[in-house]
Amino acid sequence: MSPIKESLTVEAQAILAKKAAKYVGLLSTEEKNKALHKLADMLEAKYPFILRENEKDVFKGREKGYSEAFLDRLSLTKERIFDFANGLREVAELEDPTGKVLSNRTLENGLQVEKVTVPLGVIGMIYEARPNVTVDATGLALKAGNAIILKGGSSAIQSNKAIVKVMHKALLETNIPKEAVQFIESTDRAAAQQLFTMKEHIDVLIPRGGGSLISAVVNQATVPVLETGVGNCHLYIDAEANPDKALSVLVNAKTDRPAVCNAIETVLIHRAWLTEHKEELIQTLEENVIKVHGDEAAIAVIPHAVPAEEEDWANEYLSLDIAMKVVDHVDEAIAHIDRYGTKHSEAIMTENVQTAHRFMKLVDASALYHNASTRFTDGSALxxxxxxxxxxxKLHARGPMGLEALTTIKYIMSGNGHIR
Known part of the structure; x- marks a missing residue:
């Protein structure tokens, strides 16, 4: 088995993907599931090879001075590889999203009208330093009957090439043609920009990464875009929040994996709660080495806190830094989120059901939490x-995009020589 040749142009790869998509769309659920299990088994079997290639990327990343948060997203371990292999097996167990009859009715004239789910076709995936996306996106695309064109960032080029090579080898033992998974090896930005305008070959683009990448795709693409967003996520601790629950959620949402998009970046605290529970909060922050960038009220209470600048309220730290603002009412917290939030994940801690209901109704985000961590905004976790x-x-899909987001609908009419 040989990887995709460098001589293939992006357009040539897109044409191959489009042809393969027709074939994948005809496969049975059983055939697709068997292929996903084969991919998972092969990734686990070849994990030493993938790790060796990943080490090359991590080494270059350290040489270039990438942040620890960036290196965390880039780095693979045996456990991480086995985790995303198991993710493929989980996808195989999910219900096939294609071929569902959403409605079936017969018109007065006898014409039968069916509304059914079908694959999107060819998905273009543009992403940065997360090699797991290569596997996750491929598994979801194939299960939903699509082909996929992958364009990862240059920082993970060796890792992604290795993963795709392993997946191609696995697909040779399945009924899915390896051409259904295309990987653009060129690290030239022009290669990504080609994807933006190939409407005749690509049905949808999905950018996943930092704000600049997403903005570039949204603003430049003529191909329809399923827009993903950066995660400037907030936790609002209300006056009636249980302190044990609130502090536990704060720690989990900030420290579990600070470099991911569903980690919180700002804590909004009701003044009354802070007054009553400041000692517990200070101890929690110190124990977990969380650095606070606060407004005047927060600085007056939190030792070693630094003054927050305007950029701190919009910053996606991806580290153990956090912005903190003291508010006097839930509506003040909502107004702050409206101004600085990215419509990703927002949480409220309160024992007051009416306050929680107001927060849920008025905050505009794809995922909202009452007394729970934002870290659950994840396809597997949900x-x-x-x-x-x-x-x-807000169009087509919102929140964690799983299998259903990679399908569309088709109307099928059956008649008996009907004319209009």
């Missing part, structure tokens, strides 16, 4: 299997 991204837009 029972969707692997995810292809978190959509923060």
């Amino acid at each position: 029972g969707l299997g692997a995810e292809i991204g978190i959509s923060t837009q």
Whole structure:
């Protein structure tokens, strides 16, 4: 088995993907599931090879001075590889999203009208330093009957090439043609920009990464875009929040994996709660080495806190830094989120059901939490299997995008020589 040749142009790869998509769309659920299991088995079997290639990327990343948060997203371990292999198996167990009859009715004239789910066709995936996305996106695309064109960032080029090479080898033992998974090896930005305008070959683009990448795709693409968003996520601790629950959620949402998009970046605290529970809060922050960038009220209470600048309220730290603002009412917290939030994930801690209800109704985000951590905004955590991204837009799909987000609908009419 040989990887995709460098001589293939992006357009040539897109044409191959489009042809393969027709074939994948005809496969049975059983055939697709067997292929996903084969991919998972092969990734586990070849994990030493993938790790060796990943080490090359991490080494270059350290040489270039990438942040620890960036290196965390880039780095693979045996456990991480086995995790995303298991993610493929979880996707295989999910219900096939294609071929569902959403409605079936017969018109007065006898014409039968069916509305059914079908694959999107060819998905273009543009992403940065997360090699797991290569596997997650491929698994979801194939299960939903699609082909996929992958364009990863240059920082993970060796890792992604290795993963795709392993997946191609696995697909040779399945009924899915390896041409259904295309990987653009060129690290030239022009290669990505080609994807933006090939409407005749690509049905949808999904960007996943930092704000600049997403903005570039949204603003330049003529191909329809499923927009994913950066995660400037907030936790609002209300006056009636249980302190044990609030501090536990704060720690989890900030420190579990600070480099991911569903980690919180700002804590909004009701003044009355802070007054009553400041000692517990200070101890929690110190124990977990969380650095606070606060407004005047927060600085007056939190030792070693630094003054927050305007940019701190919009910053996606991806580290153990956090912005903190003291508010006097839930509506003040909502107004702050409206101004600085990215419509990703927002949480409220309160024992007051009416306050929680107001927060849920008025905050505009793809995922909202009452007395729970924002870290659950994840396809696997919410029972969707692997995810292809978190959509923060409102058309077609919103929130963690699993299998259903990679399908569309088709109307099928059956008649008996009907004319209009």
